[in-house]
Amino acid sequence: MPYTVLAVDDDPVQLEIIGTVCSSLDQTEIEFLRAETLTDGIKMCDQRSVDLVLIDHFLPDGTGMNLVDHMHALNPETPVIVITAHESAVDAVEFLRHGADDYLVKPLKGSDIQRVILRSIQRSQELREGGAFYDVVAAERDGSLLLNSLSDTMRSVLSVLGRSAAGTANVLIEGESGTGKEVLARAMHRVSSRKDGPFIVVNCAALPESLIEAELFGAKKGAYTGSTADRKGRFQEADGGTLFIDEVGEIPLSMQVKLLRALQFKQIEPVGSNTTVNFDARIVAATNRTLKDMVDHQEFREDLYYRLRVIGIQVPPLRERKEDIPLLLDSFLQRFAESNGKVIEGVSQEARQCFMRYNYPGNIRELENTVESVVVLARGTIIRRGDLPSHMQFETELNVAGCLDDEVQCDDGNSVLDARLRAFERELIREALDKAEGNQSKAARLLGIGERRLRSRLERLGLRESSSE
Structure with a gap:
């Protein structure tokens, strides 16, 4: 049987590019279906057996997220790839939270389209080979x-x-x-x-x-x-x-x-x-x-x-498959919010970046335990950077600061210099608080700044407040 690919986009040029890639693949026979509206795309998914869906984020009658949700309810095994005009970490996380497998950024490249199609075909083959094993793994906790x-x-x-x-x-x-x-x-x-x-x-x-x-x-x-x-x-x-x-x-x-x-x-x-x-x-x-x-x-x-x-x-460690962290994070948040009777509406962008940058020596178990602790101790409905364990905040700052040595561009909107200064300032304040035995007034005097400024820096750097006079 041919492998069926459905592309939903109101731009005929984009549809033509995807169709050309599908017809050029020699590895397997591909049946290419196309739709220009969300309504037609949903109708086609309901009427046909589809193996892979590529859908534009914005359509005349809805968004790609509508089809992602529809396919997840119809057949969660069918991969959906969202096509977007803007590469954004926030959007990417939102796509994955809704159940999308991946996303592509316009203008579309033939190599990127080929990559997601071949990976989808491979996953489909693996699911067939795994058979009952996959069903049983899914039934296990996590x-x-x-x-x-x-x-x-x-x-x-x-x-x-x-x-x-x-x-x-x-x-x-x-x-x-x-x-x-x-x-x-x-x-x-x-x-x-x-x-x-x-x-x-x-x-x-x-x-x-x-x-x-x-x-x-x-x-x-x-x-x-x-x-x-x-x-x-x-x-x-x-x-x-x-x-x-x-x-x-x-x-x-x-x-x-x-x-x-x-x-x-x-x-x-x-x-x-x-x-x-x-x-x-x-x-x-x-x-x-x-x-x-x-x-x-x-x-x-x-x-x-x-x-x-x-x-x-x-089995690969979590630091070598960080693309799985958003899925794990959101799943653990939902579980522990329910079990602890807490209302958690989401995670701030800065906190999510911390989760992504941390290296997790304890792997999935450490992420799970960290999320449980964060949920229990959270002071609001949004998980913020200051809610995370201090060692995670500090290590992720060092990871950002290390970008200069690794010739990697930092992607959180801060310069490498800013990141290093934050890490240095954090350690300086910690040292002063230790010497002052947690007393903020004494720590401020040791640092040569006012107590109000110290409080401001504590909040800015996400450090827990200590006792003051």
Whole structure:
């Protein structure tokens, strides 16, 4: 079947450009549909099966947002690209909030149109390959946020996991803490042939070295101090299902040979026993460390590494897919506003820029926790820069100030000099407040300025007010 592309624009020239690009693509057969009004575009979407929609932001009888909302209700899997005459960060965020996949800026370039069409075709193929896996991920907590990723790297990860979910091969998921590794592992289990069996989790980082063997393989009564009865290990508990070994890189070398033998022969030997026990479980392991580097430094067995990594998955950190931050941010804001009974109407542009510039060493988990804290402590219905944690404000200022070294143009309307001065002034005021033990009157005297001016600077820089005399 041909891939159907609908373009909605009241400018015939723009429609002609899009149609020419569609006809020039050799990778797949494309059926090109065109409409010049919002009404005709909606009617065509209702009557035809459409795979991709490109729509002008402003039309004679409405806006592109109307069609974005309509398509999201009709079929949220259909990507919609908004065409706009002005590149604006505020507009871009608004497009994404409504559910648009991307936006293009006029005058349209053939290379940009080709890029969004080919990416849409690839995503459609990945959705078909993933099949039930995508449905299950969407049902997981925050799973839909992973599925709706705008990152090509993340979509490739989901494609590989979707294709491998139904098999029995061992899977190694590598990625920093907070990137969603367990969410993906649970989804794999729920679409596998073992979905009716148990999903057992063991976190190796949470276990003392002396207990890892008994936790994994079980133990006979009296095998160690405090062992008053036979106990099954995680391998036996996972029989017929999936064993998720989290932080597998924390397993000591002395235990790795036993784990290797268990994976190789599908047999374990409980602590204190001379009898082997068979098990039948799929192994999905995860780590926030780079196991290949550990192998090179002889900290992890090479044969175990390859035994675990029959299928290898690298989950990208949030800082490498910042295009997903607006979606995550708005979703978390809505969730925590509802759960805390707060009314949050939006995020100021300056605060949103802070969220975008921050590097999130804790990844999605850190963003989630930050948003929850901000919502709970917010003093108004709009999240402002001063509501954000001070470390986030300061780091993002340093990121802006570092633009000069990286030869990157700052995009927040401030010059590089302004950004550096703000960062310096912030630290100077913090130092004075620390020396004055939080007393603003004393801090103002140390700085040689009036207390009213200090208060003004505190508000301007988004610093929390301290006590004053």
